[in-house]
Amino acid sequence: MTELPDTIRELAAELVGILGERGVSTELRAREKASADGSYLSPIITEQLPLGLADIVAFPTTAQQIAETVAAAVRHGVGITPRGKGTGNYGQAIPLENGLVLDLSKARGVVDVGDGHLTALAGTPIVTIEQAAHEAGQQILMYPSTAQSSIGGFLSGGSGGTGSIAHGSNHQGFVLALDVVHAVPDATLVHVEGDDAQPYVHTYGTAGIIAQATIALEPLQEWRGLFASFDDFGTAISVLREIGRLEPTPRLVSADLPVLANALPADPGIPKDRSSLRAIIDVAAVAAASELIEQAGGRVEDVRDGAQTAMKLSMISYNHPIEWLQKSDPGKYFHIEVAGDALVDRIDEVHAVYPGGMLHIEAQKDRPIGMLAGIYSSAQEVYEGFAKLAAIGVGVHNPHVWFVDHEVERTLALSESTDPAGLLNPGKLQGKRPAAVSA
Incomplete structure (x- = not known):
C-alpha cells in the first residue's frame, strides 16, 4: 500500500487527540468505504465522475468535535469532504481530491x-x-x-x-x-x-x-397508507392530481406503470401486471380519495395504518422506483427529473422521447413531478432528449451532476469568507479554486 503523505500522518495524530483512536482511520478498507456512495446506480455518473480515495476518515460524535476536526484539517491544508450516511446517488460525498472524509454518521442525537x-x-x-x-x-x-x-x-x-x-x-x-x-x-x-x-x-x-x-x-396527523391499482397507467395518473389537491393535503401520492409492480417484492396492495397508485393520506381524506379512484375505474387494494406503512411507501417514491429497476437490470436504465402537466396530458409523447421510456410520477400542489426512466445507450442521447421534452412542455432537471447547481453565485460569494482556502468538499463548487493541498 502506498505510504500516506506526512501531512496526513500529522493530521491523523492530531485527530486521535481529539477523537480518540477509534475516531480516526487511515486503513484502506475504511477509506474505500468512505469514498463511495450510490452513484454506481447512474450509468451517466459512472462514465463521467472523477473518483477519489480518502486519505483519512474522521468520525466525530459531537458538534464540538466536528468543529475541532475541521479546524485541524484546515491548519494542515487538507481538503474536507463531509459525508452523512452515503445514501446519495450522485457523488456529492465522494472525495474527488482525496484528503479527509468527515463522516458525520456517529454525531447523532x-x-x-x-x-x-x-x-x-x-x-x-x-x-x-x-x-x-x-x-x-x-x-x-x-x-x-x-x-x-x-x-x-x-x-x-x-x-x-x-x-x-x-x-x-x-x-x-x-x-x-x-x-x-x-x-x-x-x-x-x-x-x-x-x-x-x-x-x-x-x-x-x-x-x-x-x-x-x-x-x-x-x-x-393520523395518516393512512392507501394502495390502489388500475388497468392502465393513463387512468392512474388521471386521478393523481386530484388526490394531491385533497384537504387535508396528502403527504405523498405516487403512481407508475406495471413494470414497477412486477419488479417489487410481492405485496397484495401492489398487484402484478397493473399500474399502481399509492398515497400517504390523512384519515379524513381516505373516503374522498377512494371515491376518486373508483370513479376512474380503479381498485382500492388496501388501506393500512402505522409508521411502517408510511416508511414502505416512502421507500418506493421519488427516485427509488428507478433504483428497483436498476437493481433488477444493472446498467440498463437511467433517469432524469421531470415536471409539468404534460406528464399527465401528453404522457404517450413523454414516454416516446427515450427507448423504453416510463414515468414514475408524484403529485404536487402546483404541477406533478416525476422520474422519467429510459434504457441507457449514451449520455449524449440522454442530453438530446432534454430539448424534445421541453418542446412538449416538460420541465427537465439533470440530476447526474456532482457539483452545486442551486444558488451557485450566492454559494460562491459566501464561500469566499467561509472557505477562503477552497478546502470544503473540493471539486463540488464550480468556479471555486481547488484545495490548497491535495494529499
Missing part, C-alpha cells in the same frame, strides 16, 4: 423538541427525528424517500420528499436554524437562523458544514 421545532445533531437519522416528534404530538414537515438518511445529509444534498406536496423543498421554511462550521484554522460552531441559514442548504457543505440543525414541526 435529538437535542431538543419544543412547540413547532426540533434540534438534532447532523448525523441523526430522519426516522429517529420523526419518532421524537411523534412522541411530542408533532411531525416533521417532510423527509427524503431514503428515510434512514441523516438530517445533515438531507439538508446538504437533498431537496424534498414525503411531505413536499404541502411544504415544497427543504429550503422553503423547513430549516429554522443551523450550527455550521467554516473552514478556518480556529473553526468554531457558527449559529445562523432564518434567512441566514438557507445558503447552507443543498450546497453539499461547500460553504460550511452543518453540525446541528433546528427544523420546523407541525401538529401530528
Whole structure:
C-alpha cells in the first residue's frame, strides 16, 4: 500500500487527540468505504465522475468535535469532504481530491423538541427525528424517500420528499436554524437562523458544514397508507392530481406503470401486471380519495395504518422506483427529473422521447413531478432528449451532476469568507479554486 503523505500522518495524530483512536482511520478498507456512495446506480455518473480515495476518515460524535476536526484539517491544508450516511446517488460525498472524509454518521442525537421545532445533531437519522416528534404530538414537515438518511445529509444534498406536496423543498421554511462550521484554522460552531441559514442548504457543505440543525414541526396527523391499482397507467395518473389537491393535503401520492409492480417484492396492495397508485393520506381524506379512484375505474387494494406503512411507501417514491429497476437490470436504465402537466396530458409523447421510456410520477400542489426512466445507450442521447421534452412542455432537471447547481453565485460569494482556502468538499463548487493541498 502506498505510504500516506506526512501531512496526513500529522493530521491523523492530531485527530486521535481529539477523537480518540477509534475516531480516526487511515486503513484502506475504511477509506474505500468512505469514498463511495450510490452513484454506481447512474450509468451517466459512472462514465463521467472523477473518483477519489480518502486519505483519512474522521468520525466525530459531537458538534464540538466536528468543529475541532475541521479546524485541524484546515491548519494542515487538507481538503474536507463531509459525508452523512452515503445514501446519495450522485457523488456529492465522494472525495474527488482525496484528503479527509468527515463522516458525520456517529454525531447523532435529538437535542431538543419544543412547540413547532426540533434540534438534532447532523448525523441523526430522519426516522429517529420523526419518532421524537411523534412522541411530542408533532411531525416533521417532510423527509427524503431514503428515510434512514441523516438530517445533515438531507439538508446538504437533498431537496424534498414525503411531505413536499404541502411544504415544497427543504429550503422553503423547513430549516429554522443551523450550527455550521467554516473552514478556518480556529473553526468554531457558527449559529445562523432564518434567512441566514438557507445558503447552507443543498450546497453539499461547500460553504460550511452543518453540525446541528433546528427544523420546523407541525401538529401530528393520523395518516393512512392507501394502495390502489388500475388497468392502465393513463387512468392512474388521471386521478393523481386530484388526490394531491385533497384537504387535508396528502403527504405523498405516487403512481407508475406495471413494470414497477412486477419488479417489487410481492405485496397484495401492489398487484402484478397493473399500474399502481399509492398515497400517504390523512384519515379524513381516505373516503374522498377512494371515491376518486373508483370513479376512474380503479381498485382500492388496501388501506393500512402505522409508521411502517408510511416508511414502505416512502421507500418506493421519488427516485427509488428507478433504483428497483436498476437493481433488477444493472446498467440498463437511467433517469432524469421531470415536471409539468404534460406528464399527465401528453404522457404517450413523454414516454416516446427515450427507448423504453416510463414515468414514475408524484403529485404536487402546483404541477406533478416525476422520474422519467429510459434504457441507457449514451449520455449524449440522454442530453438530446432534454430539448424534445421541453418542446412538449416538460420541465427537465439533470440530476447526474456532482457539483452545486442551486444558488451557485450566492454559494460562491459566501464561500469566499467561509472557505477562503477552497478546502470544503473540493471539486463540488464550480468556479471555486481547488484545495490548497491535495494529499
